[in-house]
Amino acid sequence: MKKLVFAGAALALLLPSCARVALSDQAVLNRTAMKFDAKGARQSDCSLVNQVEKGRALSNTSAGGGCASCQ
Amino acid sequence: MLGPGLAWAGPLDESAEFEGGSEATSIGLGWLFEGANRVDVEGEALLGGDITVLRTTVAYEQRRGEITLGATFGYTDIDIDYSPRTVTFPADRRESNRQAQIDLSWKATPAIELTGLVRGYEGFPDYRSVWIAEYYEQLFGFVPGYRDADPAGWALGAGAAWDLVPGTTRINFNLGYGEDEIVEGWSFGIGGLTSGRQRLETTSGGATWLQVIRGWLKMETSIRFQEITDRESRFQGQTNLAAALGPDWTLRVNAGATRERPSFEAHFVGVMVDYEFLPGWHVAVNSRYYEDSGEIESYGFSTAAPGLQAYELGASILYDKDDFAVRLYGGFYNTDFEPLTSTNNFFGNLYRDRDWWVTRIAVSYSF
Numbered sequence: 001m002k003k004l005v006f007a008g009a010a011l012a013l014l015l016p017s018c019a020r021v022a023l024s025d026q027a028v029l030n031r032t033a034m035k036f037d038a039k040g041a042r043q044s045d046c047s048l049v050n051q052v053e054k055g056r057a058l059s060n061t062s063a064g065g066g067c068a069s070c071q
Numbered sequence: 072m073l074g075p076g077l078a079w080a081g082p083l084d085e086s087a088e089f090e091g092g093s094e095a096t097s098i099g100l101g102w103l104f105e106g107a108n109r110v111d112v113e114g115e116a117l118l119g120g121d122i123t124v125l126r127t128t129v130a131y132e133q134r135r136g137e138i139t140l141g142a143t144f145g146y147t148d149i150d151i152d153y154s155p156r157t158v159t160f161p162a163d164r165r166e167s168n169r170q171a172q173i174d175l176s177w178k179a180t181p182a183i184e185l186t187g188l189v190r191g192y193e194g195f196p197d198y199r200s201v202w203i204a205e206y207y208e209q210l211f212g213f214v215p216g217y218r219d220a221d222p223a224g225w226a227l228g229a230g231a232a233w234d235l236v237p238g239t240t241r242i243n244f245n246l247g248y249g250e251d252e253i254v255e256g257w258s259f260g261i262g263g264l265t266s267g268r269q270r271l272e273t274t275s276g277g278a279t280w281l282q283v284i285r286g287w288l289k290m291e292t293s294i295r296f297q298e299i300t301d302r303e304s305r306f307q308g309q310t311n312l313a314a315a316l317g318p319d320w321t322l323r324v325n326a327g328a329t330r331e332r333p334s335f336e337a338h339f340v341g342v343m344v345d346y347e348f349l350p351g352w353h354v355a356v357n358s359r360y361y362e363d364s365g366e367i368e369s370y371g372f373s374t375a376a377p378g379l380q381a382y383e384l385g386a387s388i389l390y391d392k393d394d395f396a397v398r399l400y401g402g403f404y405n406t407d408f409e410p411l412t413s414t415n416n417f418f419g420n421l422y423r424d425r426d427w428w429v430t431r432i433a434v435s436y437s438f
Contacts, residue, residue, distance in 0.1 A: 021238060021239055021283050021285075021286050022286055024286070025283075025286030025287070028286060028287055028315045029283060029286070029289060031315065031321055032345075032353070032389070032391050032396075033313065033321035033323060033343075033345035033353070033355070034289065034313040034315065034321060035313075036281065036289075036291045036311050036313065039109075039111055039130070039435070040109070040111025040112075040113065040130065040396065040433050040434070040435035041111070041113075041389065041391070041396035041397050041398040041433040041434055041435040042389075042391060042396050042398070042435060043433075044343060044355060044357065044387055044389075044398070044400065046115050046117075046385075046400060046402065046429045046430075046431045047115065047126075048115050048116070048117040048124055048126060048429065049117065049381075049383065049404060049429065051117065051124060051197040051198055051199065052379070052381060052406055053337070053339070053361045053363070053379070053381060054337075054363070054366065054376065055307075055329040055335065055336075055337020055339075055361075055363040056327070056329070056337065056339055056361060058275070058277075058295045058297050058305065058307040058329060
């Protein structure tokens with residue numbers, strides 16, 4: 001699992017080295033499922049599972065607080 | 072909710088759902104809704120048999136020229152069938168959480184956007200804090216000096232987004248600070264009843280790099296840190312890939328890792344495939360896997376969660392055409408905790424393996 005994550009990170013750093021994008025690509029790049037910051041109905045995740053998976057969400061504004069175990 | 076760098080100029084406009092913003096209506100309060108407006112209404116449920124979490128969120132955004140203003144209100148209802156292994160007694164408990172957030176962003180130049188947000192909440196933020204509060208209340212609620220749990224918190228955030236290569240490369244930076252009144256831990260000793268820390272302060276920050284790799288492939292990579300009172304810094308790296316596999320097929324892949332010294336580690340991956348089977352109609356299937364090493368335990372008695380493995384399988388149907396979109400999602404979610412130790416065995420039923428159902432319905436309308 002750890003290796004998979006690190007391999008993904010390495011790939012992510014290498015892939016973007018030579019981006020060439022034509023105006024005709026707009027339609028594809030703007031597909032709903034291609035957007036990372038889609039909101040409301042256009043985003044697909046259910047945020048409630050973050051109540052269980054404490055290592056997944058790392059918000060830039062909220063504390064991990066809420067319970068005594070966060071000490 | 073708005074993230075730093077909401078607006079994206081050029082081919083990568085990530086917030087294109089704003090497009091088609093209507094002309095202001097000329098009657099009455101029409102001036103209030105000049106510009107491009109969007110309303111999102113969402114309902115989510117996490118159903119685990121003895122634990123039920125329901126959340127409703129309403130969000131509104133308005134873009135007027137270079138300024139985008141957003142407001143989000145959320146209400147969460149948490150219902151647990153408290154069932155201890157020892158000492159305390161079974162109980163039904165229901166709590167709620169109310170949250171509000173205001174976001175503001177300003178496109179200072181064609182390539183730079185500045186963002187800010189303020190957020191506040193009142194009430195129990197998750198089902199685990201309700202469970203732990205019930206435990207302490209039953210154990211020490213009758214002892215002079217005990218205070219009922221009353222969680223609340225606020226946070227401020229600021230960020231900047233830079234279109235390094237317009238339409239191809241964008242970089243975001245953001246910082247945040249927040250304070251939370253938490254469900255404190257209690258113990259009874261020679262000095263009588265004493266409580267643990269009541270307030271946590273959190274400083275956080277991060278950078279996100281959004282990159283178009285090909286006309287059919289783009290990537291978002293982020294690194295974040297978080298520092299919470301009395302704890303070591305927590306770091307997270309995460310990558311998302313989006314690939315158009317054909318005229319109607321889209322693949323999304325996500326992988327990330329989190330680390331906090333001395334011993335907390337989490338890893339997660341996810342895959343989603345989206346298929347547009349009719350114009351505007353999408354069906355998507357997704358799968359996620361998560362594992363962590365268990366929360367870091369303080370000495371002696373502990374409420375910390377043991378190691379966790381979890382996976383989710385789900386499917387959704389989306390109608391998205393013009394200014395209107397609606398999505399219905401359903402998923403199965405399994406959580407498998409590692410065995411507890413003598414320090415946290417009191418919470419054996421909180422941290423027991425569960426099968427959950429996850430559902431979500433969301434509607435978005437732009438005008």
